[in-house]
Amino acid sequence: MKKIIFSLSLILLAIVAHAQKSKYLVDEYGNPMHYSVAAKFSKCNVFLVVDSGTKKVTPFEYLNSALNNIVLLNGATSIELESRIQKDSLSFYRYSIIENDSIILKKDAIPIKVKYKWGRGSILPNYVAVDLGVFNIVNKKIEIQIFNIVGKKRVSSVIIYNKSLVAPRSLSFELLRGNSSEKIKANRHLIIDENLKGMRISMKNTDFNILYAVDVDHIDTHSSALLEPKWKLIEGTDMIIGDVDVANFVKPGKYVVSVYPKTKAFGYWKNKALTQSLRFIVEKPKESFFTSKDFLKGGIIGGFCGLILVLILNNRKKRAAKIIAQKLQEKEIAKLQLDSVRSQLNPHFLFNALAGIQNLMNKNEIDNANRYLSKFARLTRNVLDHKELISLTAEKTLLDDYLQMEQLRFGCQYIITASSDLDVENIEIPAMLLQPFVENAVKHGIAGKGNDGKIEISFIKQETDLILSVKDNGNGFDVEKDYAGLGLALTKNRISLLNSIYKETTFLLEMKADANGTLIRITINQWL
Known part of the structure; x- marks a missing residue:
């Protein structure tokens, strides 16, 4: 009887412990x-x-x-x-x-x-x-x-938010010119001049304004700038305003300004249901020279006109220098964001590689695990190198090491080719640009095919464009759907950041998939 009571006690303790965990x-x-x-x-x-x-x-x-x-x-x-x-x-x-x-x-x-x-x-x-x-x-x-009371100024502050975020309400846009403003409607044609300071965005106040971002997309150059305005409450109202500097839309072309709450750690990701946008077109500015009717006629008119011209040119020079400085600052911010993405991408990749080693050891494939570990050691040194750009040869070596590791697990086949007229030793690309797509092709494309699985990687020269592609013969996937895979999400965010840095050489990502496999193509325009 005592044994039965003791056994029941143990069962009750186990149930309580499980309930404690499951809550x-x-x-x-x-x-x-x-x-x-x-x-x-x-x-x-x-x-x-x-x-x-x-x-x-x-x-x-x-x-x-x-x-x-x-x-x-x-x-x-x-x-x-x-x-x-x-x-x-x-x-x-x-x-x-x-x-x-x-x-x-x-x-x-x-x-x-x-x-x-x-x-x-x-x-x-x-x-x-x-x-x-x-x-x-x-x-x-x-x-x-x-x-810590020793350094009270260094307060750590965290907000935990468990409410439904809403799309921007009562949204309006105004152009700021000197001391005046002018409302702007969709598809408006704008001419940027020296009096234009920027754009003011107004919307209804929320209890979490800091999470609302502004994305300025230049459609023609496939570039974008993610901004976090300092939202200010308009006194006596329930409206807030945030200003966007004119430097973000000085280039001629089509623009889309989107206002949305950030719902993912990657600021460039937008929830379409929570996003409000404005489209407009910036036209090429018309050159104009100004003269004064009040100047004395005669010989001194030319001198005064010359002085005014010098002042105008000097003012334009200062404004151009300011715009350049702002662009350089935006580029530095984009680089810091890019470094942040890479710092998340590298540990993610290394964690997956370690999982591969653990998988082989769990299967008691010690020899394969040792060979995998040897490849992993060299791969780790390359991955943790903080170079932003590496040669095509170095990228091929990294992919070779990775795919040889995965061959030990899945027995797949692969081939890496490059155009004969490509200088693979001297042409550089962003480090680990293709690796997340190759990893996705292995794990979600051909992992179950064994020796029948095949991956083709190519570096192709097309006039001044460089085309990088990854093709597999897996079962394909829905390219329109957002997947939870961290490596793929980080890489998409990274390409968006690269476009904000290399504005003259845009990165275009294409994904095609069907029952016969998946093709990933990255085209880098004007790179060669």
Whole structure:
């Protein structure tokens, strides 16, 4: 009888433990998912655990704001917050919790409730996980502020948002000329002159304005600029305004200005249902020279006209220098964003490669795992190299190493070719441009075909254009659909950023797929 009671006790304990785990959103091992939601490398960290009914968790980073981070939730009911702090330093930390911008749930509280400790031999020796509280998050916005009292100015601030985002409402656009403004309607033809300062965008105030971005697309050059205006509330109204500098649409051609809330970590991704746009056309400016009717006639008129001309030319020169400086600044910002994308792409690729090694070891294919690891070592050195541009020869070597590794797992066949008139040693392209598409072709195209699977990679010269292609004989996929694969999403975002840097040499991405396979083609115009 005692044995039966003991067995029932164990079963009850197991049921309680399972229920405790299942109330959270968990990882593949059944452990609660801990999302790091403070800024990267912040000394005042915040971790988030959500309930199992949560449909989506989207943390943002590197926002152009005073906030360290923003997290979007979908379908969450409750959240648990914690921070990891050295146990001897707990008394130096304070945190506050604010609900819906006005309700203060905690004010400069000291983190004292310890959930668990790390031992000396662990990855965080002498650290503890402190409980910052459990909160109802249904249709709410919660802000967490945490800081060390030694340096209170360095406050880490995180907003967790569990409301439905809405499309911009009561949206209007105005041209700013000197001290006046003029409303602009769709398909308007504009002439850019020296009096035009920029464009003012007005819309209804939201409780999360910082997440609304503006994307200026120049259709003719396939280039775009992602902007984060400093939205300002118009006093006495429920409207906000944000200004776009004229430098973003000085080139003649067709433009589309889109206003939308960012719902993914990649700012260039737009939810069409939440996006409002304006189309207009910029015409070539007409040259004009101005004279004064008030100047004295005679010999001095020429002198005055000359002086005015010099002043006009000098003013134009300064304005041109300002526009160039602004473009250089935009290019530097795009490069920083590109570096951020690459910093996410490299760990993603390395993680997948390590998963391949683990797969071979789990199958007890030790020799193949060792050969895979040898290839992986050289590949790691190339991937972690921070060069933005590498030669076609170096790109071929990287793809060779990767595909030889995948041959050990899937037994597929591949071929890499280049046009005979291409100088593969001296022609450079952005590093790891093709690798995510090759990886996608292996894993989602030919992985199940064994030796019948085939991948063809080619570098082709077409006059002054360079064409890079990846073709497989897999089952194809819906190219119009957005997939959750991080490598493919990062690469699309990276190509958009490359277009904002190399505006004279546009990158065009084409994807075609059917039951006979998939073809990915990247055309780099005017590259050779």
